[in-house]
Amino acid sequence: MSTSISLITLFGIIPILLGYLANVRSSPRKRALYRLQTKRIKKWSAIEYSTTVFIACTAAFYIAGLMALAGIKFEQMTYFYLLIVTCTSALIFLCCRWKIPEFLAKHWEKVKIFVAPAAIAIATLSKIYSDAGIAELTGLSPQNLPGAQLLLTLIMTPAIWLLGLSLFIGYASIPLMVILLAITLIRDFSNKNEPQNKKPAPNLLHFMTIAAVALFAIMLLTITQKIAGKNFYEPRLRKSIAFASFQLPTTYCELPETKGAGIAAMDDDRAAIAIPDKELGYRFELISCKPKQQEKEQISSTLRDFAKNQKHASSAPSATSEALSN
Template sequence: MLEVLLCVTLFIIAPALSGYSANVYATPRKRVWCYRRYLIVKDWSLTRHVMMIFGFFAVVLYATGALAKLGMPLNPLFGRSLLGLTWLSGMAFLYCYFEISKLRDRLPWKSLAGLLAIGVATLSKVLADHVIAELTHLPPRELVGAQLLLSVIMTVSLWSAGVAIALGAVVFGSLFLMLRSMVRDYFSMRKKQKYDALPDLAAVVAIYLCALIALTAMAELSRKSTYEKPAREAIAFAAFTLPASYCGLSDKRGAMIAPLANDTAAIAIADDKLGYRFEPITCVPAKKSLAEIEALLGTSAR
């Protein structure tokens, strides 16, 4: 996909832009026309600028989707990046369109954010323990590092899920935007005044598109087939920090150990399909005798 876009840019878009710019530069009337359009665009409000950026990414997204439907291979990284840019530009446009910045002093945002933060932190801890117990079949309280890391990941995921659900709820309210736009357009026609309905229509499209992208992403991430392998790797990275030789095992396969209570431990074994497999084992770490320690102390003193 990137190769096709590069070829189209180099051999179609770049020559066309070069020829058009040369034509404009050679024609004074066209230069004046372009300069006037530049002044008009320069006087646009921030909302309109962001709306145009969102429109550009939305058009590119739909064009890329059409090419993918026609059978052209699409780079997954390019597709995810385009979806992310479309979602971010859409959210930025909605922020400017609804003038969220003016609501800061009208609503108790700090109190609401504090309550939400407490609820999200509590729920993320519960979900992190549930995931650890489900994937490792070990007590989560014994894997403190995994608890901390998964709690952070769950906190971000819960906030993202909350935003996705809120956008899904706002979709129903977008019908009122359509009705308001139609009513304003009707009265402007009666008064023989032109009403710009483009921002309203763009807001409706942004709401639907952002909600669709967010809800689809959260539905995909909530599948066990999606999160299982990364979660296992995160648990192994955060909690299994000792080499297998700690329990007298061989270090050849790169297995890692997490010590547990009562002379037991858990071993993380690398797996191509699951990432890691976790098994409880009996582990009595080798301890040096007092004579060996005295010998080491004497050697180091010399």
């Protein structure tokens, strides 16, 4: 696939672009036309910019789908990122179309009445699900991994917000689509008896709004379904747990030094070890671990040497000051 894309780009797209640029440079009329178009673009409003970005992202998404049908396929994560970009462009277009930021700023005190309880509920759910995730993925008590508890709670909070919003928008988009289609039919029916020369031109923004609502709802649900898939979240959560709580080296439990593996110390001469795994990210095992302890005589000798060095270091500046005074 990558070889096909490289060949098409090298011998197809790049020569076409270079030829067209050379044609534009050699034509004063085309250069003047592009300068005029550039000045017009600079004067665009926010809705015009968001409309252009939404159209470009949607076109790129469908082009990638058609290329996949033709046998030219990208990596799976490339389609996922393109889905996120297209969904975000649809959201930005709808925000500019309906002036959602201005509405929220104007009625924020009323909106907080609904947001505050939702935030408390989601914070509680994120703590519950983070503990459940640690217990499920590691087989250990969440209380033994406080760092993982904190990090997974931080990760779960936006994930639950995304899940809740996607479900709400998915259900709300159904009546919203019906309302928008009804408005379109009523508008067409009211303009049916108008003279041909007085009929208003079709409102492109109205049709794009219907398309943006449909695409945003469908894509957001698709993104949420992808993130909620076990194959997606499990390796990443395992790596997060290992990063947050398994910081000690394997030599702490007198095991062979292993790059990537880590130890989480526990009470009663126990510990857990995180072992790298290609499919799961990490595997977690409970082991007996009694850290190596030095003999009392060795510690006493170390303390005497330290005290001797401290005494020598403190006497050296005094000798120097006496020499200077003399």
